[in-house]
Amino acid sequence: LISLSAPVPKWASTAKADNYTRPVPAEFKAFATAAARQFGGPSVIWSIWNEPNLETFLKPQLSSGKPVSPAIYRALYIAGRDGIKVAAGPSTPQGLFGERIIERV
Numbered sequence: 001l002i003s004l005s006a007p008v009p010k011w012a013s014t015a016k017a018d019n020y021t022r023p024v025p026a027e028f029k030a031f032a033t034a035a036a037r038q039f040g041g042p043s044v045i046w047s048i049w050n051e052p053n054l055e056t057f058l059k060p061q062l063s064s065g066k067p068v069s070p071a072i073y074r075a076l077y078i079a080g081r082d083g084i085k086v087a088a089g090p091s092t093p094q095g096l097f098g099e100r101i102i103e104r105v
Helices: 027-037 069-088
Strands: 002-004 047-048 094-097 098-102
Touching: 002 027, 027 047, 027 069, 047 069, 069 094
Parallel strands: 002 047, 047 094
Antiparallel strands: 094 098
């Protein structure tokens, strides 16, 4: 099990103010690709962004009282999954979404 999660470098977040606010999906995809090239294999299970429902891992959770973290997490998950796919080649690693195996990434 390899978990790709927060914190990100400040330069990899939209505001560049901290390590948890609106991580940039394209930067996360590049990180996932590099991680999968280095550590991937057919028996690896990838956890993409642990605990996205907690502000200690992903900000903001709400904007004007409405949930925004689910959309941020979805974009990060897709970017991470796509990055792993770039590096996986013919292997089909498993991916966790919300900590459930839902697909081969």
